[in-house]
Amino acid sequence: MTNPTLLATIAGFKQEYDREPAGVWSAPGRVNLIGEHTDYNEGFVFPFAINRRTYAAVAPRQDNMICVASSFSKETFQIAISDIHQDEKNGWAAYPFGVAYAVAKLSGKPQTQGFDIFIDSDVPVGAGLSSSAAIECAVGLALNELWNAGLDKKALAKAGQLGENEIVGAPTGIMDQTASLFGELDHAVFLDCRSLEAKAIELGFADAGLELLIIDTKVAHRLVDGGYAARRAACESGAEALGAASLRDLSQADLTRAEEILDPVTLRRVRHVITENSRVEETVATLKAKGPRAIGELLYASHESMRDDFEISIDELDTAVETALRHGAIGARMTGGGFGGAAIALTPIEKISEVTLSVLAEFEALGYAKPEIFAVSAAPGAKREL
Numbered sequence: 313m314t315n316p317t318l319l320a321t322i323a324g325f326k327q328e329y330d331r332e333p334a335g336v337w338s339a340p341g342r343v344n345l346i347g348e349h350t351d352y353n354e355g356f357v358f359p360f361a362i363n364r365r366t367y368a369a370v371a372p373r374q375d376n377m378i379c380v381a382s383s384f385s386k387e388t389f390q391i392a393i394s395d396i397h398q399d400e401k402n403g404w405a406a407y408p409f410g411v412a413y414a415v416a417k418l419s420g421k422p423q424t425q426g427f428d429i430f431i432d433s434d435v436p437v438g439a440g441l442s443s444s445a446a447i448e449c450a451v452g453l454a455l456n457e458l459w460n461a462g463l464d465k466k467a468l469a470k471a472g473q474l475g476e477n478e479i480v481g482a483p484t485g486i487m488d489q490t491a492s493l494f495g496e497l498d499h500a501v502f503l504d505c506r507s508l509e510a511k512a513i514e515l516g517f518a519d520a521g522l523e524l525l526i527i528d529t530k531v532a533h534r535l536v537d538g539g540y541a542a543r544r545a546a547c548e549s550g551a552e553a554l555g556a557a558s559l560r561d562l563s564q565a566d567l568t569r570a571e572e573i574l575d576p577v578t579l580r581r582v583r584h585v586i587t588e589n590s591r592v593e594e595t596v597a598t599l600k601a602k603g604p605r606a607i608g609e610l611l612y613a614s615h616e617s618m619r620d621d622f623e624i625s626i627d628e629l630d631t632a633v634e635t636a637l638r639h640g641a642i643g644a645r646m647t648g649g650g651f652g653g654a655a656i657a658l659t660p661i662e663k664i665s666e667v668t669l670s671v672l673a674e675f676e677a678l679g680y681a682k683p684e685i686f687a688v689s690a691a692p693g694a695k696r697e698l
């Protein structure tokens with residue numbers, strides 16, 4: 313039990329609540345290798361759980377209150393389970409409250425047992441690495457067990473999404489929670505967001521002499537702002553205009569028809585999702601057949617599509633991607649919801665320092681905030697620690 317964040321979580325719980333936790337559960341953040349804004353279109357995604365985790369120490373209370381405290385904010389929050397609703401006053405506690413609401417709802421029985429929860433995390437916040445899904449999955453797993461709610465991992469992923477949609481108020485898909493729950497060491501999760509069938513696919517980065525760098529631009533993205541919801545609405549109206557239940561049901565062959573019917577903006581949104589779905593399938597096939605050194609062009613094609621068609625990139629992300637590629641990265645793209653957050657750069661080990669130093673220098677020259685650059689690897693999904 314040497315993990316410092318785990319130890320800090322237990323210490324934080326004891327200090328806050330003056331007693332021992334009943335257990336500690338953890339869940340990782342995730343990075344998406346490819347497949348962006350395809351999840352809520354019932355398409356394909358290919359993320360992996362990363363070696364940065366959120367820990368939740370939990371103990372039952374005598375009443376029906378959910379109490380939340382954390383190492384990253386002095387504020388504490390509490391609410392009666394039956395009273396959980398969308399409210400700005402919830403602050404970041406909307407994530408644990410949301411998942412408590414959703415686990416109770418999906419369990420099909422009224423839950424009245426309250427809990428004290430203390431959270432600590434080394435997942436960077438606002439970087440597009442799903443610090444929020446990590447909270448939801450760690451707390452969701454804990455409550456599922458302590459309430460005896462009987463949800464399996466698919467249902468827990470849905471609980472995270474439901475809490476985020478209804479209590480946080482962000483119309484997000486199911487990718488982040490699935491990656492956090494189904495992640496495996498050295499594997500990414502190829503998820504069909506319609507059937508929720510999740511397949512672990514070996515990445516083989518280390519054997520190929522590669523590392524995945526995260527370039528966190530420090531431009532915080534927020535999924536409750538209008539851009540994400542506007543993209544989702546455009547996808548839904550595009551699908552409807554083309555007579556499809558969702559964009560998942562369309563292929564590149566439908567694009568000619570789309571060009572005739574759709575307005576230029578909706579056409580671009582639809583084209584991103586249709587081509588991105590093909591890129592995810594091609595990435596998985598290429599990875600299996602030829603290994604990770606062969607997927608670079610697909611990563612960059614995804615970035616171009618997000619920049620030009622989905623229009624969710626920003627100058628800092630474009631600079632990170634172009635600079636990394638110029639200095640030896642095999643492939644690079646922005647990752648996550650967009651409008652800020654991080655880019656990824658799949659980089660040969662011998663090029664890591666050149667890519668890192670060049671991106672830092674370029675950001676400084678352009679007067680951007682200093683980015684944070686670090687490697688991540690594919691780690692196991694959510695689990696009980698103690």
Ligand code: GLA
Pocket residue numbers: 347348349350351352484485486487488535648649650
């Ligand atoms: C955010 C959402 C996900 C997904 C991505 C974009 O991370 O939470 O559901 O839509 O954006 O791919």
